Amino acid sequence: MSDVATHEFQFASAEHQRETAISGIWLFLASEALFFGPIFLSWIYARLADPSAFDAGARQTDLTIGIVNTALLIASSFAYGVGLASIQFGSRRRMVVWLLFACTLGLAFLGLKFGVEWRSDLEKGLFPGANFSIQGPTRNGAQLFFAFYFFSTALHGLHLIVGLGLVAWIISQARQFTPKRHTPVLIVGLYWTFIDIIWLVLFPLIYLIGRAS
Amino acid sequence: MTGVVVRLFAVASLMVALLAAELAAVFIFPAWGRIGVAIIAAAMVGVAAFGFMDLRRExxxxxxxxxxxxxxxxxxxxxxxxxxxxxxxxxxxxxxx
Missing domain, CATH: 1.20.5 (Single alpha-helices involved in coiled-coils or other helix-helix interfaces)
Structure with a gap:
C-alpha cells in the first residue's frame, strides 16, 4: 500500500482531516469527563454525609491489587505510545507487537479487578444490601462507599473493554496504516490513555483517601 | 524512534514515582494526608495528558x-x-x- 496521505472530499487537505479527527476525539473525551463528573460528585456527597463510616468501608478494599492495577494501566499507556511511535517510524510489525502487549496489560487489569478483587469482595459480603457484612455504626456509610466502588469500577471496566475492542480493531486493520496514514491509531491511543486517567482519579478515591489520616 | 521510547519511558517512570509519592503521603508522611494525595493525583493526570496524549503538540x-x-x-x-x-x-x- 502506498504511503500517500489522502483525504475525504469534505476536507481541504489530509492535515485538515487529521486535525478534525483529533478535535473530534477530544470533544468526545471532554463529554466523557463530564460523564464521570457526577460519579466523582457522588463520592463527595456520600463521604461528607458520614466521613468516618465511609472511610471505614474504604479501608476494606485490597490496596495491593489497586497499586498493581495502577501500574498495569501506566505500563499499558506506555506500551500503546511505543506502538504508535512504531507506526510513525514505519514499523507495522512492531506496532502490532506493542499494541498486543498493551491489550495484555489491559486484560490483566480486568482479570485482577473482576476475577480476583471483586470475587473476594463479594465473598466477604461487601456488596451493598441486606447481606452486607459490616455491622455497627459504620454500616450505612460503608454501604455507600461500596455502592460507589462497585458502580465506578464497573463503569471504568466497561470503558476498558470498549478500549480493548478498539485496540483489537486497530491490530486487525494494521495493514492499512503507514507513517503518513495512521490517524485511527492516534485516536484510539487518546481514548486508551483517557481510561488510564479516569483510573488515576478513581484510585485515590477508592483506596487512598479513606486510609489517609 | 529511540528518543520517543526514552521519553515515553521517562513519562511512565515519573508516573510510577508519583504513585509511590501518593502511597508515601498516606503511610509515611500522614501530615500531607488527603491534600497531598489530591495534589499528586492531579499531577499524575497532568503528566498522562501531556506525556502520553501529547497535549502540548496539539x-x-x-x-x-x-x-x-x-x-x-x-x-x-x-x-x-x-x-x-x-x-x-x-x-x-x-x-x-
Missing part, C-alpha cells in the same frame, strides 16, 4: 476542548459540592415507641 481547538472539559468539571464539582460542604447536619432525636 493546536488551539484541542486546547480549547481540554480547557472546556476542566472548566465544566470545575463548575459541576464546585457548585455540586457547595451544598454538602456548607450544610449543617443536626442529629435527630428518635422517640422510643
Amino acid at each position: 493546536g488551539p481547538p484541542v486546547w480549547l476542548l481540554a480547557a472546556a472539559a476542566l472548566l465544566w468539571l470545575a463548575i459541576l464539582l464546585g457548585l455540586g459540592s457547595l451544598d454538602p460542604l456548607t450544610r449543617t447536619l443536626y442529629p435527630t432525636v428518635i422517640a422510643a415507641p
Whole structure:
C-alpha cells in the first residue's frame, strides 16, 4: 500500500482531516469527563454525609491489587505510545507487537479487578444490601462507599473493554496504516490513555483517601 | 524512534514515582494526608495528558476542548459540592415507641 496521505472530499487537505479527527476525539473525551463528573460528585456527597463510616468501608478494599492495577494501566499507556511511535517510524510489525502487549496489560487489569478483587469482595459480603457484612455504626456509610466502588469500577471496566475492542480493531486493520496514514491509531491511543486517567482519579478515591489520616 | 521510547519511558517512570509519592503521603508522611494525595493525583493526570496524549503538540481547538472539559468539571464539582460542604447536619432525636 502506498504511503500517500489522502483525504475525504469534505476536507481541504489530509492535515485538515487529521486535525478534525483529533478535535473530534477530544470533544468526545471532554463529554466523557463530564460523564464521570457526577460519579466523582457522588463520592463527595456520600463521604461528607458520614466521613468516618465511609472511610471505614474504604479501608476494606485490597490496596495491593489497586497499586498493581495502577501500574498495569501506566505500563499499558506506555506500551500503546511505543506502538504508535512504531507506526510513525514505519514499523507495522512492531506496532502490532506493542499494541498486543498493551491489550495484555489491559486484560490483566480486568482479570485482577473482576476475577480476583471483586470475587473476594463479594465473598466477604461487601456488596451493598441486606447481606452486607459490616455491622455497627459504620454500616450505612460503608454501604455507600461500596455502592460507589462497585458502580465506578464497573463503569471504568466497561470503558476498558470498549478500549480493548478498539485496540483489537486497530491490530486487525494494521495493514492499512503507514507513517503518513495512521490517524485511527492516534485516536484510539487518546481514548486508551483517557481510561488510564479516569483510573488515576478513581484510585485515590477508592483506596487512598479513606486510609489517609 | 529511540528518543520517543526514552521519553515515553521517562513519562511512565515519573508516573510510577508519583504513585509511590501518593502511597508515601498516606503511610509515611500522614501530615500531607488527603491534600497531598489530591495534589499528586492531579499531577499524575497532568503528566498522562501531556506525556502520553501529547497535549502540548496539539493546536488551539484541542486546547480549547481540554480547557472546556476542566472548566465544566470545575463548575459541576464546585457548585455540586457547595451544598454538602456548607450544610449543617443536626442529629435527630428518635422517640422510643
